[in-house]
Amino acid sequence: MLHIGGARTALYNWLLARGSGGEFVLRIEDTDRERSTPENVDLILDALRWLELDWDEGPHSQWERRENHQAAVTELLKSGAAYQDEGAVRFRVPDEGEITFTDAVLGEVTNPYSAIADFVIQRSDGSPLYNLAVAVDDRDMGITHVVRGQDHVSNTPRQLMLLRALGAEPPVYAHIPLLHGPDGKKLSKRHGAASVQEVREQGYLPEAIRNYIALLGWGYDESTTFMTTDELVERFALERVSKNPAVFDEQKLRWMNGRYMRELPVEDLHRRLEEFCGREIPIEIVEISREKMQTLADFMPLAGALLDAPADYEPKAWEQWGDSPYLQEVREALAAADNWEPNGIETVLRRIVDQEDVKPKEVFQPLRVALTGTTVSPGIFESVAALGREETLARLDKALQKAK
């Protein structure tokens, strides 16, 4: 699982690296221990790939760089910066004074040494602990920037002390605000769309996600909302990242995703819908449905009945429109229509509306229910055109049969 918060951290790292034009190493660092098992790392990498955040996969710290960690511990022990304590190795923290570091988003952060106890850097079984492992990795892998969640601020002094004791230059630290759930608590699974895997299954587009999460904790100016990834790369700056936690708002994501779907070239949207639904879809159906969808998952409920004849009519829909005095007339008019294009169909159907002198929906809704079994579908003329004459008439006959 890659939480939205993690995805945002990854995005910020990526934007920064892209913007600097240099090489970078994205260090996946999260607060849940389970997440850094090899299987979960694969899941995370897969989610990042879907988000189109490209990177070169490096070594996995705590189970692939043991020698470096061990060597550092030995060095620290030798210099007296660390000592043995019942088999474990602890780092010695001064009793007095304070340690200050400059954070790219928070500014100066100062901690008194008195608040930091001598901490374990190596377990009695010889395995390294998080703070030691990342400090050594940052040094050895030439990490220049560490961009991570604010839940790591209080680890920073420890990592800094380690780096100093090892005689290494510390990287630039940037702690971005955490994400909270709608109730103001830290974001968790029960808050709904909390992971990239989930939003993917819910039919969101990667570019919409990128745009949305970039804006969670960062804003470019007073009115810009939509930005291409190139614009994001160009404009993103750590100094402008907000210091306060944000709440993931799925409604806004939905809206934004809808906008992205509408702006996609039809062919592109068509391809993604086929992939998402796992089936072939006539492109005309996509064309007539696009302005009514906010996610890829909205497609089947909206237009599925145009793909496969509905098994049955929705009871409420049938009750209201099923038995219509105009349906027979509609059937005859359509059977005789000589122009099976949306505009030709509209002409034919509007003629009935005029002749009968009724509201348009009195004619259109019964037709819609007869064809799709529901009261909601893409535009009726377009739907009839997309269905084809044969199928349209067959479905009308079925409805007329049932109405008898």
Place this chain on the structure above:
RNA sequence: GCCGCCAUCGUCUAGGGGACUAGGACGCCGCCCUCUCACGGCGGAAACCGGGGUUCGAAUCCCCGUGGCGGUACCA
């Protein structure tokens, strides 16, 4: 408890002493468009946590309080 971080509409944010009767966006409400649902257009309600300073002037700077969050592990 102790240490740290944070605090603008319900939500995401703009704002870095006068441009603020605080701007934009989502959501919400109303109107328009309309064959359903949407899309789109127009309009509206909606915020500077509280109290002290500093200053001619504070949403913006300082202090205190309050609240939220994080940390305080042989977790990451």
